[in-house]
Amino acid sequence: MIQKHPKTLLTVITEAVLEAALVRDLRELGAQGWTVAEVHGSGSEGTREGAWEADRTIEMKVICDAAIADAIAGHLLSTYSTNYSLVLYFSAVSVVRPDRY
């Protein structure tokens, strides 16, 4: 059986205009990699259809150590949650090459 290592997957769903700022934050807080996809959907703040450029939403996934995921989430909450649509959640994941995250 292949050896697995526990890591935290932090998923962030927010407005696409924040992407550049988020990437900067993730780097500063020690994340080693992330994946970004464009999504659309609806939530407590209303519907974001992504129908044109100023209305896009992104989903950002970061796999990292639990402490780093906490630091990132804390920073995002204090910096952006007042004025931007922001969804965050943590999942426990297993990886095979832990040094990559």
Added chain:
Amino acid sequence: MAIDVVVFFFILGVFARLVKSDLRLPEALYETLSIYLLLAIGLKGGIELSKQPLAALAPQVLACMALGFAIPFLLFPLLRLMRLAAADAAALGAHYGSVSVVTYAVATAALAREGIPFESHAALWVAVMEAPGLVAGILLARWAQRGAQAGGPRRAGGWGALAHDVLFGKSVLLLMGGLLIGALAGEAGTAPIKAVFVDPFKGVLALFLLELGLVAGGRLAEVKRFGAAVLVIGLAVPPLLALAGAGVGLALGLSTGGVAILATLAASASYIAAPTAMRIAVPEANAALSITAALGITFPFNIVIGIPLYINLARSLTA
């Protein structure tokens, strides 16, 4: 004045949205069309630029920039009187201070159809009018916030990031790039690409307006949410600003068509550059309010009713 054929496509888009049709233009097509329109508008203006001395255009460029910069300052006190929050008034001002390239394109199509000549380098005015209104709106928002506690949420970007996003953002980059390519290559140099960038322009504009109709139709539901205030702003602000634009056009000694275009540019509201810039620079402003006014009300008003009005205004002012 009859409605220009491209406007029917916009109305079709709004209709499709209202009847909940599943019509949706693919994202990639929307992107392609917008890149095409920006480049084609820039190229067309650039070809004309190659025919005249650049120094003579300096007063027009400066006046256009000043007009864009002044609009938020003009609107801010009026919107505050309507009891809008300072951040919302500033952000709305920025939307109206900046310009809508598609509204410009529809105005030039209407002028061409009416046989009214206009300064063919007018694309240059569009390119320089995108940024000043945004800067003014941000200045107003920062000024209104002075004294507010510094410990509030951090902003996503400073002036440097904003300048980068506006100057090197898609719309200014493509418009300016097109202007430059057109000016350098001239009429003869651009002849080989004319079949792509000049002849099909109006058809592409029609397709893009179909998409914008779908988007604007989606904003109509939001009008109810904000009530009469957003209707008043979206309908009353454009004619008011058109008067200011026409005044500047007259002062510059522009032709009838030129006055109509400057009136249209002043009356138009940005719904691409401004919402993005305001989200970053003035995040406390209500984005849905500005977008509903700019895209849900002002844009349809301008292309269906406003542009014919502004052309008549220019006619009577320059008669």
